[in-house]
Amino acid sequence: MLRTYGFLSTCPPARxxxxTFTAALLHHLTAVTPGSAGRVVRVLAEPDREPAVADGAAVAHRMAPGAVEAAAEVLNDCDVVVVQHEHGIHTGRDDEDVLGVLARLRVPVIVVLHTVLTAPAPGRRRVLDEAMGYADAVVTTSEAARRRLVDGYTVERPGEVVVIPHGALPVEPPAREPSTDRPLILTWGLLRRGKGIEWAISALGALRDLKPRYLVAGQTHPEVLAHEGEDYRRNLRNRAIACGVADLIEFDPTYLEVDALAELVRRADVVLLPHDSSEQVTSGVLLEALAARKPVVATAFPHAVELLADGAGLLVPHRDPAAIAAALxxxxTEPGLAAGMSDRSTSLVPAPxxxxxxxxxxxxxxxxxxARVVVTT
Structure with missing residues (x-):
C-alpha cells in the first residue's frame, strides 16, 4: 500500500x-514500497551555521528553533511520522521543541532512540519520557538499549518498544585471512573526543614488528569543528609523534560517501572501536563492520558486549593500550581467528x-x- 512517510530529524547536507540514518531509511523505505513518498522536516539547531548547500528533494520544511506549529502541520499531511531522537539534534532547552511537535501530531508516530543514557540530566530524562508518551511505537537499535530503557525510564507500554537494528553498508566478502603486507587497522566515523583514538595510538608501538597501517577515517564532527576546530585531530597527531608511531598512523579527514566507505571497509583487516564511553548502546559502525564480516576489536561498551561476546570480535577494557595491542x-597473527570471527558474524548478523x-x-x-482503523471503527 502506498504511504507518505514523514520524518522529523536532521538530514543531509548535515553530516x-x-x-545519515534518516537519508538511508527514507531512501530504502520508499524503495520497498514503490510509489510511496517521504517528506522530511529538517531540524535546524543553529541556522546561522548551516552549510550553503541545497536541501535534498525530500526536505519539505526547515524547522527553525521554536517553530513547532509549522513543522507539525507539514507532518500531519503524512500517513505516519518517524521522529529521530538523539540528544542535541533538536532545539529548545534539553531538546524540548520535539515535544511541541509531538503534541500536535494527529497521525501515528514512531520515535527512534539513538542514545539511551543510564543517568541523563533531569531535563533530558523528562523530555525523553514525555516523547515516549506521545509515541505509538518506540524503536531502539539494540537489545541493550531496550533493556536500559525499560529498566530505567518511564515506559508505560514496554511491549511497544521494538528493536530494529541499524542498517549496514553493502560490502563484498573479505579475504579469509589478514593481509601480510602492512595489515590495515581501521577506525572510521565522525571524529570527536570520546572515540578513544588516544589509546589506539598508544597501542601501536607494541605492534611495530607487524608494520601495521592504522587509518582513522572521517571528518571532525560538525559541532566539534564549530566550537574547537581541529584541535582534537592535532592533539592526536602530536600524541603519535610523542609515542614514536607517526609513521604507522594516517588520518583521512574527508567525509566518505557510501561507495568509498564500502571500499575502505572491504580492504580493512580489522576494525577497531576503542571508545571511552561505557554508555554506548548503539553503534552503526559496529553493525556495519559485522555486516562486512570484518574482525572487530572493541572496548566493552554495551552494544559491543551484546554482539561480540560470542566470538564475532574481541572485547578489551576501556583505556587500556596493552589490551588493545594484544587483541590486535x-x-x-593467530591462524584461523579472523576467519572464525567472520563466520560468527555471518550467523550473528544475517540480514542487517x-x-x-x-x-x-x-x-x-x-x-x-x-490499529488506528480498528479504533476509529
Missing part, C-alpha cells in the same frame, strides 16, 4: 549519525541490510495504521 596482535531494516519499519507502520 551526523541521525542525518591475535587477530592479525537497509532493505531488511526498511521492511521492518514498513511493517511497523502498517501495524500502527491498521
Amino acid at each position: 551526523c549519525g541521525p542525518a 596482535r591475535r587477530v592479525l 541490510s537497509w532493505t531488511a531494516v526498511a521492511n521492518r519499519y514498513r511493517d511497523l507502520a502498517d501495524d500502527l495504521l491498521a
Whole structure:
C-alpha cells in the first residue's frame, strides 16, 4: 500500500549519525514500497551555521528553533511520522521543541532512540519520557538499549518498544585471512573526543614488528569543528609523534560517501572501536563492520558486549593500550581467528541490510495504521 512517510530529524547536507540514518531509511523505505513518498522536516539547531548547500528533494520544511506549529502541520499531511531522537539534534532547552511537535501530531508516530543514557540530566530524562508518551511505537537499535530503557525510564507500554537494528553498508566478502603486507587497522566515523583514538595510538608501538597501517577515517564532527576546530585531530597527531608511531598512523579527514566507505571497509583487516564511553548502546559502525564480516576489536561498551561476546570480535577494557595491542596482535597473527570471527558474524548478523531494516519499519507502520482503523471503527 502506498504511504507518505514523514520524518522529523536532521538530514543531509548535515553530516551526523541521525542525518545519515534518516537519508538511508527514507531512501530504502520508499524503495520497498514503490510509489510511496517521504517528506522530511529538517531540524535546524543553529541556522546561522548551516552549510550553503541545497536541501535534498525530500526536505519539505526547515524547522527553525521554536517553530513547532509549522513543522507539525507539514507532518500531519503524512500517513505516519518517524521522529529521530538523539540528544542535541533538536532545539529548545534539553531538546524540548520535539515535544511541541509531538503534541500536535494527529497521525501515528514512531520515535527512534539513538542514545539511551543510564543517568541523563533531569531535563533530558523528562523530555525523553514525555516523547515516549506521545509515541505509538518506540524503536531502539539494540537489545541493550531496550533493556536500559525499560529498566530505567518511564515506559508505560514496554511491549511497544521494538528493536530494529541499524542498517549496514553493502560490502563484498573479505579475504579469509589478514593481509601480510602492512595489515590495515581501521577506525572510521565522525571524529570527536570520546572515540578513544588516544589509546589506539598508544597501542601501536607494541605492534611495530607487524608494520601495521592504522587509518582513522572521517571528518571532525560538525559541532566539534564549530566550537574547537581541529584541535582534537592535532592533539592526536602530536600524541603519535610523542609515542614514536607517526609513521604507522594516517588520518583521512574527508567525509566518505557510501561507495568509498564500502571500499575502505572491504580492504580493512580489522576494525577497531576503542571508545571511552561505557554508555554506548548503539553503534552503526559496529553493525556495519559485522555486516562486512570484518574482525572487530572493541572496548566493552554495551552494544559491543551484546554482539561480540560470542566470538564475532574481541572485547578489551576501556583505556587500556596493552589490551588493545594484544587483541590486535591475535587477530592479525593467530591462524584461523579472523576467519572464525567472520563466520560468527555471518550467523550473528544475517540480514542487517537497509532493505531488511526498511521492511521492518514498513511493517511497523502498517501495524500502527491498521490499529488506528480498528479504533476509529
